[in-house]
Amino acid sequence: MQSVPLALEHFRRGGIVLVFDRAGQPHLALSAELAGLAPVALMKSFGSNAFSLALTAAELFQLASNVHLPKCEAVSAREGGLWEYEGLSEAAVDLARLSGLKRQVLLRALEPQDVIAFAERHRLPTVTTGALMLYRQRNEAAVDFVASADLPTPHAAQPFRAHSFRSSIGDVEHLALVSPGEAVGDPLVRIHSECLTGDSFGSLRCDCGPQLDESLRRLGASPGGILVYMRGHEGRGIGLANKIRAYALQDKGLDTVEANRALGLPEDARDFGQAAQILRALGHNRVRLLTNNPEKATGLERHGIVVSRVEPLVIPPNPFNAHYLDTKATKFGHMLPKRSAT
Template identity: 50%
Template sequence: MTASDSSPAAAHDASGATGETPRIRFEVETAVPTEHGEFRVRGYTDTVTGIVHLAICAGEPSDGMRVRIHSECLTGEAFGSMKCECGPQLEAALNIVQAEGGAVLYLRGHEGRGIGLLNKLRAYRLQEDGLDTVDANLALGLPADAREYIAAAGMLDDLGVGRVRLLTNNPLKQAALEEHGIEVIERVPLEVGRNAVNDEYLKVKAERMGHLFG
């Protein structure tokens, strides 16, 4: 389905669109039927961190397809936490990609905006004392956002895709792709999952982290 052979024996490096030292290595592709429909799931290893990332694809990859860069969120996706909108965003993105073609690039190691699961829980505890999502991370001596997106650019390069319609409310994701040579021809808002619990959290993301809503 892509520019690379889907056989494990043909595993190779993908570097992103800028030609830097290869950062990800393709490992395997397989069909995964889901309640959203059937996807082709491609597994990649980050050659620096060792983390495995996934490209969850529907249809043939092509320039201009819809792409979601989705950061791993155990609490939101597995437990249905109402503190964030990650679970509903993943569900919505899978539905869109299944209906229109494209890919969800699932980036592991991004828990808590890259600070890890335990530190995410520690940040939640500080939020109980009144800190917002940004100040809680900072109070732990950690960045407000520690994520990087070079692996996403590498997966798109491996898929032979250089231009995308990006499903995101976060302009930093768009900037990161463009920095690594992927053209974002349209930013498509993905505004789902707001509730009474996370309303203030989403306001902070807009006011302090530049997320675009409405």
């Protein structure tokens, strides 16, 4: 039976928790500092693949001293845990942090079997990464409101209302622009990931700049429309310098996915939990979403925002980004028209 408080109590007493990752795969999780002989033996008997030790970079040089720990490979988790990314290692360190323990967690995949029967037989509480994420949403604030002011733009006859927010993770600052008036029904919303090269410099390698302009035009014409501008999402979350490194590989013939993989970077490292918190801070739990990317809708819904409708935001390709847009359609599932073969 899934219960986050039950799992936390069991974990802080040195017990194993069965954690289901985003793909639904079960993993055994145990506090490294409290790992005893019996639970480690259970993980050895019923686990598959190698042991790993999930920890944050801050914990790397303060490893738990425990004679019962088996040989394992360290796996880095993001400092903000599930606020930053819905990954297994992030869920594991959140388990430890919420339990008041060192963020060092022994992990091992569970061998194929009747998982529910296994959990009941060994009296192991179960949680999913999604349940842990929702627990944090209900009990913590990842963003803090800072200030509001009018922001006149060429995109609307009246100023947008700009609301600034500061993240508690990495001190990143986000901005929400709200168009004048009250939305009739669910507001039209655009979650726009920061893109310095496209938004500020007009780069033709992507469609980000034109998407931002078109979003503001459509939101300005929609009373109560909201643009949430997410800082820290540069290059789908890999950062500006890494994006330029990826561009260099794309210049040699790789597509955007292949370039990220060649650099050992994730294809898409973004998470929309803080965007969801900003929308809730503005008073909205349901939205109409302006996007071509179905993962944005899924990402918001994982964080408790109902997406009642998805509206496309298609920008005509240019000679520099046509291949990039094709890759977004074929490898990321973006809802974009396919080009005719030439």
